[in-house]
Amino acid sequence: SSGAHVPVLVIGTGYGGSVAALRLTQAGVDVHMVEMGMAWDTPGTDGKIFANTKTPDYRSYWLRTRTKQPLSNFLGFPIDKDVPRYTGILDAEDFSGITVYQGRGVGGGSLVNGGMAVTPRRENFGAILPTVNPDEMYNTYYPRANAGLGVNNIDQSWWETVDCYQYSRVGRKHAQRSGFPFVFVPNVYDMQYMKQESAGSVPKSAVDGELLYGNNYGKKTLPKTYLAQAKATGRLAISPLHKVTSVQRDGASYTVVIEQINTTGDTVATKVVTADRVFFAAGSVGTSKLLTKLKANGALPGLNGEVGKGWGDNGNVMCGRANHLWDPTGAVQSSIPTAGIDNWAAGGAFAEVAPLPTGIETFASFYLSITKNPNRAEFSWNASADRVDLNWQTAWKQPAIDMAKSIFDKINAKEGTIYRTDLFGVYKTWGDHLTYHPLGGVVLNKATDNYGRLHGYSGLYVIDGALIPGNTSVNPFVTITALAERNIDKIIATDF
Ligand code: FAD
Numbered sequence: 001s002s003g004a005h006v007p008v009l010v011i012g013t014g015y016g017g018s019v020a021a022l023r024l025t026q027a028g029v030d031v032h033m034v035e036m037g038m039a040w041d042t043p044g045t046d047g048k049i050f051a052n053t054k055t056p057d058y059r060s061y062w063l064r065t066r067t068k069q070p071l072s073n074f075l076g077f078p079i080d081k082d083v084p085r086y087t088g089i090l091d092a093e094d095f096s097g098i099t100v101y102q103g104r105g106v107g108g109g110s111l112v113n114g115g116m117a118v119t120p121r122r123e124n125f126g127a128i129l130p131t132v133n134p135d136e137m138y139n140t141y142y143p144r145a146n147a148g149l150g151v152n153n154i155d156q157s158w159w160e161t162v163d164c165y166q167y168s169r170v171g172r173k174h175a176q177r178s179g180f181p182f183v184f185v186p187n188v189y190d191m192q193y194m195k196q197e198s199a200g201s202v203p204k205s206a207v208d209g210e211l212l213y214g215n216n217y218g219k220k221t222l223p224k225t226y227l228a229q230a231k232a233t234g235r236l237a238i239s240p241l242h243k244v245t246s247v248q249r250d251g252a253s254y255t256v257v258i259e260q261i262n263t264t265g266d267t268v269a270t271k272v273v274t275a276d277r278v279f280f281a282a283g284s285v286g287t288s289k290l291l292t293k294l295k296a297n298g299a300l301p302g303l304n305g306e307v308g309k310g311w312g313d314n315g316n317v318m319c320g321r322a323n324h325l326w327d328p329t330g331a332v333q334s335s336i337p338t339a340g341i342d343n344w345a346a347g348g349a350f351a352e353v354a355p356l357p358t359g360i361e362t363f364a365s366f367y368l369s370i371t372k373n374p375n376r377a378e379f380s381w382n383a384s385a386d387r388v389d390l391n392w393q394t395a396w397k398q399p400a401i402d403m404a405k406s407i408f409d410k411i412n413a414k415e416g417t418i419y420r421t422d423l424f425g426v427y428k429t430w431g432d433h434l435t436y437h438p439l440g441g442v443v444l445n446k447a448t449d450n451y452g453r454l455h456g457y458s459g460l461y462v463i464d465g466a467l468i469p470g471n472t473s474v475n476p477f478v479t480i481t482a483l484a485e486r487n488i489d490k491i492i493a494t495d496f
Pocket of ligand 1: 105113116243281286388475
C-alpha cells in the first residue's frame with residue numbers, strides 16, 4: 001500500500017526477477033514483486049485459465065482491440081479478428097520498425113513461450129557475454145538454471161513414432177538430405193505429461209495446439225518453479241496489475257511510483273512506496289524503456305550514456321516452405337518444438353523446426369531462425385509524445401534473411417520446393433517484422449558493472465534480458481536465467 005517501505009522491490013516477474021526473488025528470500029530477505037500483468041490463476045468464462053491458439057479471445061492480447069497474430073495470414077487471407085480490450089497475456093508491442101512480442105503476467109515470458117531451454121554451445125559463449133567467465137557459467141550457473149527451470153528431454157523413441165511430431169521428422173529429413181546437422185533441444189514442457197496427452201489419458205495442452213496465449217497443462221512456467229519455491233519461504237509478496245512508472249533516489253533509499261490498473265488498462269490508484277534496493281527485471285524492453293525515461297526526465301540523471309543502447313532482436317526471422325504431397329507435416333502438431341537445424345558456424349543461423357498447429361494438414365514446414373544479425377538499435381526518450389522510441393528499421397533484418405537463406409535456399413533446391421508466401425501477408429516470404437527474443441538495452445559491464453549494478457546508484461540493479469548485448473545464438477531464457485543466478489550470487493555475498 002502507499003507509504004509502505006520494503007527492503008527489496010523487484011520490477012517484473014519474468015526469469016531475471018524470479019531468480020532474484022528466490023535467492024533473496026532464501027537468504028532471509030523480504031521481497032516485494034510488482035507485475036503489470038495479471039496473476040493468471042483464475043479460470044475464464046470457458047472454465048480454462050488460458051485461451052487456445054486456434055481461438056484467440058479477450059485473454060490473448062495486451063490492451064488491443066484486434067489480435068496481432070505472428071502469422072497474420074493463411075492462404076493469403078488475413079486471420080486477425082476483433083477482441084475486447086483486456087490486460088491479456090501476449091503483448092505485441094509496436095515500435096517504428098519492429099513488433100516485439102512479450103509475455104504479460106506473473107511469470108513474464110514463461111507464460112507464452114515455447115519452452116525451448118537451450119544452453120548455447122560453449123565455443124559461442126565469448127561472443128554472447130564477453131566479460132563473463134565461461135567456466136563459472138558452464139560449471140555452476142547453467143546447471144543451476146537448468147535444474148531450477150525443470151528442463152527435460154523428449155524420449156526420442158517416442159518422438160520417432162508419434163503423430164504430433166511428424167512435422168519435426170519431416171524437418172529432420174529435409175535438413176539431413178541437405179547435409180545440415182539436426183539437433184534435439186531440451187524443453188521445460190513436461191514430456192511425460194505430453195505422452196499422456198497424446199495417449200488421451202489427461203487433458204490436452206501442447207497436443208491441442210496451446211501456445212502463445214498460455215498452456216493450461218504441462219508447461220513448467222515460473223509460477224510453478226522459481227516463484228513457487230520463493231513463495232514457500234514465506235518472504236515473497238507479489239502485486240499483479242501494478243505498473244512501476246518511476247524510481248527516484250531519496251536519501252539512502254528509493255521512492256517508487258506504482259500505478260494500479262484494472263483489466264481494461266485504466267489506472268485506478270497511484271501508490272508511492274520506498275525501497276532500500278530495486279531490481280529492474282521488466283524484460284529487455286521494459287527495463288530499457290523505464291531507465292531511458294528516468295535518465296532523461298531527471299528522476300535518475302546520473303545513469304551513464306550506455307543506458308538504452310545495444311538492443312538486438314536475437315536475429316529472429318520466420319519462414320515457411322511448401323512441401324510436396326508426399327511430405328505431409330500432420331494435422332495434429334505438438335505446439336512444443338523439440339529440435340533445430342544448426343548452421344551457426346557455417347551460415348550464422350540456428351533454425352527451430354516450429355509447429356504450425358492449425359488442426360488441418362497444410363503441407364507446410366515452418367521455421368523460426370535465430371541468426372547472427374549484427375544490427376543493434378537504441379532507445380530514446382520522446383518528450384513531446386511522452387514515450388520511449390526504438391530506432392530499429394525493418395531493413396536491418398536483411399542480414400538475418402540472408403543467413404536463414406543459407407539453410408532454406410539449399411533445402412528448397414535439394415527438395416525441389418519453394419517458400420510459402422501466404423503466411424505473413426500476400427506474396428510475402430519472410431516474417432521480418434517481429435521478434436520473440438528482445439535482448440539488451442542496458443548492457444552488462446557497460447550501463448552496469450559486471451554484475452548488473454547500475455553505475456551511479458548503489459542499490460539499483462538490472463537482472464533480466466536487458467543485460468545481454470543483443471544475441472545468444474540460441475533461444476535466450478536459459479542464458480537469462482543463468483546470468484541472473486551468477487549475478488545474484490555475487491550481489492547477495494557482497495551487498496547484503
Ligand atoms: P520477461 O520474461 O519479459 O519478464 C518481464 C516482466 O516484467 C513481464 O512479466 C512484464 O509484464 C513485466 N513488466 C514490464 N514492465 C513493467 C513495469 N513497468 N512494471 C511492472 N512490471 C513490468 N525463449 C526461449 O529461450 N525459448 C523459447 O522457446 C521461447 N519462445 C518464445 C515464444 C514467444 C511467443 C515469446 C514472446 C518469447 C519466447 N522466448 C523464448 C523468449 C523468452 O520468453 C524471453 O527471452 C524471456 O521471457 C525474457 O526474460 P526476462 O526476465 O528478461 O523478461
